[in-house]
């Protein structure tokens with residue numbers, strides 16, 4: 523005797539039940555993973571804090587601390603102040619510590635030449651240099667190009683202004699009539715517009731600036 527085919531509604535109900543129990547399981551796993559991550563993070567903070575304290579006490583006791591360890595402390599134990607690393611590294615001030623320690627490699631590469639980019643110091647992670655897209659030598663090229671193109675632009679604008687002035691003077695010499703004349707009256711601040719009937723009105727910003735770009 524063949525099996526009786528189950529009713530479609532029953533099959534759907536079964537599937538729905540299976541799906542909701544899977545969803546419940548997934549939520550449970552997510553919760554466990556979140557909790558585990560929090561525990562790991564707390565533990566890491568704890569260990570880092572202890573390492574930082576240990577390093578600080580080594581430094582305070584003028585123990586001989588080797589450079590790789592100092593480098594490790596500089597980059598990975600921010601609880602230890604940069605100032606306290608200066609003496610063990612043999613530099614006179616905190617500002618020189620990062621130079622002795624050397625940059626921290628990052629995932630980023632120079633967009634021009636592909637050189638790996640390092641973070642130069644603790645403090646420049648979020649700064650302009652920390653976010654730089656070019657290595658120092660490509661950056662130099664870009665900045666000098668930028669300066670040159672800016673200088674070219676300024677020179678170009680000066681030439682344009684001079685050319686406009688020359689054109690206007692030539693037109694006036696040819697007897698052209700201006701459509702608007704601005705007056706400056708002694709003792710009256712500001713500029714005045716001469717109207718077609720020969721009388722004057724105070725000039726608005728618009729009269730003066732309308733053609734400026």
Ligand SMILES: [Zn+2]
Pocket residue numbers: 632633634635636637656657658659660661
């Ligand atoms: Zn480069």
